[in-house]
Amino acid sequence: DTGVSQDPRHKITKRGQNVTFRCDPISEHNRLYWYRQTLGQGPEFLTYFQNEAQLEKSRLLSDRFSAERPKGSFSTLEIQRTEQGDSAMYLCASSFETGITIYFGEGSWLTVV
Amino acid sequence: GNSVTQMEGPVTLSEEAFLTINCTYTATGYPSLFWYVQYPGEGLQLLLKATKADDKGSNKGFEATYRKETTSFHLEKGSVQVSDSAVYFCALSDEGGGADGLTFGKGTHLIIQP
Numbered sequence: 001d002t003g004v005s006q007d008p009r010h011k012i013t014k015r016g017q018n019v020t021f022r023c024d025p026i027s028e029h030n031r032l033y034w035y036r037q038t039l040g041q042g043p044e045f046l047t048y049f050q051n052e053a054q055l056e057k058s059r060l061l062s063d064r065f066s067a068e069r070p071k072g073s074f075s076t077l078e079i080q081r082t083e084q085g086d087s088a089m090y091l092c093a094s095s096f097e098t099g100i101t102i103y104f105g106e107g108s109w110l111t112v113v
Numbered sequence: 114g115n116s117v118t119q120m121e122g123p124v125t126l127s128e129e130a131f132l133t134i135n136c137t138y139t140a141t142g143y144p145s146l147f148w149y150v151q152y153p154g155e156g157l158q159l160l161l162k163a164t165k166a167d168d169k170g171s172n173k174g175f176e177a178t179y180r181k182e183t184t185s186f187h188l189e190k191g192s193v194q195v196s197d198s199a200v201y202f203c204a205l206s207d208e209g210g211g212a213d214g215l216t217f218g219k220g221t222h223l224i225i226q227p
Contacts, residue, residue, distance in 0.1 A: 006156075033214045042117075042202050042217030043157070055193055093214070100145045100164060100206060100213055101176040 004105035006092050012111045013082055020078045021108045025094030032075050033102060035065055036060065043091055049075060050097060055060040082112045115140045119203050119218035126193055127226050136177075136190040136203035144205040146170075146179050146186040147215065151200045154206045160188075160201070198225045 013019050025032045030051050035043035045067070047057045051072040061067075064082075069075040079086055079111045089107040138144065147166045149157040151197040161170030166181035177188045186203060200222050204215040 004156075033186065040219070042204075042219050043215070044217075045214050048214060067203070101147075101159060101162060102206070104149070106156040109154075 004092055004103055005052055006090075006105040006108045008108060010109045010111075011104060013052075014038045015084060015112055018078060018080045019082060019110060020076055021090050021092075023071070023077070023092030023105060025075070025092070026103055028092035028096070029103075030072065030097050031095045031102075032069055033093040033095075034075070034077050035093065035104075037089045037091055037107070038087075046077075046090075052089050079110070080093060082110075084112045085112060087112045115144070115205060115207070115216040117216055117218035118205050119201075119221050122200075122222035122223060123225065124226050125224045128195055129192045130199075130225075132190040132193045132223070133187070134201055134203075134223070136186045136188065136218060137182050138186065138203070138205050140184075140205055140207070140216075142183075142207065144207055146176070146177070147204045147206070148177055148186070148188050149204060149217075150204045151202065151220070153199075158203065169203055189197070193223075193225050195225045195227050198223055 007022045032049045036048040037043040045065050049069040064080045067077045091107045093102045093104045095102045115124045138145045148160040149164045150160045161172040163170040164177035171180045200220045202220045203218045
């Protein structure tokens with residue numbers, strides 16, 4: 001088990017383009033989370049899956065953002081029509097349903113130019 | 114709602130100095146408390162945790178005690194090393210694991226000088 005993995009680690013895109021990030025959680029973890037972290041701030045919750053069901057979404061998750069976890073394993077986070085304010089690190093994390101400890105991936109850096 | 118407040122950084126110390134990073138929280142019920150560490154350009158690594166009042170979490174020489182009476186979870190280390198330089202985040206989760214995961218403080222940047 002190699003932990004939570006995210007891809008790509010870095011992405012530079014032009015404003016208005018779409019980007020997609022992938023997250024592979026720790027195997028057998030049925031909860032998967034997405035967070036966003038901007039420079040100098042702590043991570044902020046975006047959304048959460050239990051298996052394939054998306055159970056919670058933050059108001060930070062505008063309609064340009066969509067997350068999926070189609071088979072209850074890996075997840076994707078897509079940002080459409082990117083804006084400069086979307087520049088941040090997008091962190092994926094996972095945990096057991098009954099566990100309190102959440103394990104984070106290395107993060108995916110997005111720079112919108 | 115839940116919130117976490119950490120001391121502002123950066124905190125600059127000399128090697129072998131004693132470290133304290135203050136953390137206080139606001140939450141209903143009995144949250145679990147965590148310290149995460151983030152090295153430059155990387156994601157978050159769990160450093161230690163405590164799940165109930167008076168529990169002490171410890172790892173790699175770091176310690177923190179869950180103090181419900183003062184709603185605090187201060188991070189301490191007796192003798193810091195240059196390799197401890199990183200950003201430290203205090204966080205909480207609702208009892209039983211809240212659906213929105215963790216609530217984080219803003220982080221404290223620790224700089225250890227040789």
